[in-house]
Amino acid sequence: MSLAREVLHILENQARLQKFSRVHAVTVTIGPLAAVDGPALHFAFEAVTQGTLAEGAELHMEHPAARGCCRHCGHCFTMDSWLTPCPHCGGPAQAEGGQEMQVKDLQVSDEGMRRR
Amino acid sequence: MCTVCGCGDEEHKHEGHGGNTRQVSVETDLLARNDAHARDNRAWFERERVLALNLVSSPGSGKTHLLTATIERLRDRLPMAVIEGDQQTRRDADRIRQTGVPAVQINTGKGCHLDAHGVGHACEALEPPRGGILFIENVGNLVCPAAFDLGEARRVVVLSVTEGDDKPFKYPDMFQSAHVMIVNKLDLLPHVDFDMDACIEQARRLNPGMEVFQLSARTGQGMEAWVQWLEAQCSGRGAISDGQELETLRQRVAELESRLQQAGLMKS
Numbered sequence A: 001m002s003l004a005r006e007v008l009h010i011l012e013n014q015a016r017l018q019k020f021s022r023v024h025a026v027t028v029t030i031g032p033l034a035a036v037d038g039p040a041l042h043f044a045f046e047a048v049t050q051g052t053l054a055e056g057a058e059l060h061m062e063h064p065a066a067r068g069c070c071r072h073c074g075h076c077f078t079m080d081s082w083l084t085p086c087p088h089c090g091g092p093a094q095a096e097g098g099q100e101m102q103v104k105d106l107q108v109s110d111e112g113m114r115r116r
Numbered sequence B: 001m002c003t004v005c006g007c008g009d010e011e012h013k014h015e016g017h018g019g020n021t022r023q024v025s026v027e028t029d030l031l032a033r034n035d036a037h038a039r040d041n042r043a044w045f046e047r048e049r050v051l052a053l054n055l056v057s058s059p060g061s062g063k064t065h066l067l068t069a070t071i072e073r074l075r076d077r078l079p080m081a082v083i084e085g086d087q088q089t090r091r092d093a094d095r096i097r098q099t100g101v102p103a104v105q106i107n108t109g110k111g112c113h114l115d116a117h118g119v120g121h122a123c124e125a126l127e128p129p130r131g132g133i134l135f136i137e138n139v140g141n142l143v144c145p146a147a148f149d150l151g152e153a154r155r156v157v158v159l160s161v162t163e164g165d166d167k168p169f170k171y172p173d174m175f176q177s178a179h180v181m182i183v184n185k186l187d188l189l190p191h192v193d194f195d196m197d198a199c200i201e202q203a204r205r206l207n208p209g210m211e212v213f214q215l216s217a218r219t220g221q222g223m224e225a226w227v228q229w230l231e232a233q234c235s236g237r238g239a240i241s242d243g244q245e246l247e248t249l250r251q252r253v254a255e256l257e258s259r260l261q262q263a264g265l266m267k268s
């Protein structure tokens, strides 16, 4: 919930900075190792945007790949969770990135709000 | 697939995609505000030489009990203070105050985690325990508190032997971000099916540097090692010389004097 509210807060700020009144689609980047649950964010976003500039806006999620290198043998590979084992030796990985949570871009317009 | 937004959903309405919409770039972190507050808190803790610990666990793992047991042992040796996070009730802060240590309660209501902003305000109500420890007991939840930095120096995850030894792999976000794992309720170990070695192995796979303490807050078994570790963490911090402290005080006095002069309240 509070992350969805944070998204809305960012939209409201950007509406002032970049001068738009309506948000139609939001793209967020969520790394596979970020501590956030995608479906829950979707649901919460829908709830918190009711009656706001982003009511009914689509929320698109991009999941960039996370890379990690094995702590035992040094082999580097793609991680889709903290538990992904090294494909060579089964060892644990040291993650490099993958925890990002970002509002990337928006589809916006200047049309008046449909309703309040 | 939607050619405008690139999403894979063929069913969704395309209202707003056509016509005069435009794309704007944002690239702002969802946690940017929290992280800014966390930086402020961290700077304040460092300035006041306070070791801030963020205690996280599932509900009922024994965080409050661990705190009262810890405070009893350290009361005469270190200054301490506690921030208690709970959704409802002031009971845990009352339990802490009974030990004679100051406590501030934050009720998060529906919120299921503490954030750095709330902790910063709670600190305003506290005399900083200089050279000692500020314990921050987070809301009982191993999910979203993982994402919210409070400005702590160390994150301490508490689990009890009644919860199952696979907790680290079930909540990897939390365990990979913790520096210390406390396995509590050791007195109950003979009565439950808990594989201590497996649990520690999982935790260290997520964080090879994890400090582990096995203890019982109830019987006191294993408490001494934990308490000694805490003291060792503080001694680094307390080692700032009196000279340095005087220097900071002098600077602060000078700063206040110059402000008073600017306000015309003091002759130069």
Ligand SMILES: Nc1nc2c(ncn2[C@@H]2O[C@H](COP(=O)(O)OP(=O)(O)O)[C@@H](O)[C@H]2O)c(=O)[nH]1
Pocket: B057, B058, B059, B060, B061, B062, B063, B064, B065, B066, B140, B184, B185, B186, B187, B188, B215, B216, B217, B218, B219
């Ligand atoms: N047997 C046993 N019970 C404990 C221990 N530590 C805490 N408890 C009990 O566990 C319950 C929850 O403790 P509490 O400190 O309120 O947990 P919190 O929700 O994490 O703050 C209480 O009934 C405590 O008495 C322990 O070491 N052994």
Ligand SMILES: [Mg+2]
Pocket: B063, B064, B092, B137
């Ligand atoms: Mg408690």
Ligand SMILES: [Zn+2]
Pocket: A070, A071, A072, A073, A074, A075, A086, A087, A088, A089, A090, A091
């Ligand atoms: Zn390997």
Ligand SMILES: [Zn+2]
Pocket: A058, B002, B004, B005, B006, B007, B012, B014, B017
């Ligand atoms: Zn679309």
Ligand SMILES: [Zn+2]
Pocket: B111, B112, B113, B144, B145
């Ligand atoms: Zn939460």
Ligand SMILES: [Zn+2]
Pocket: B117, B121
């Ligand atoms: Zn404030």
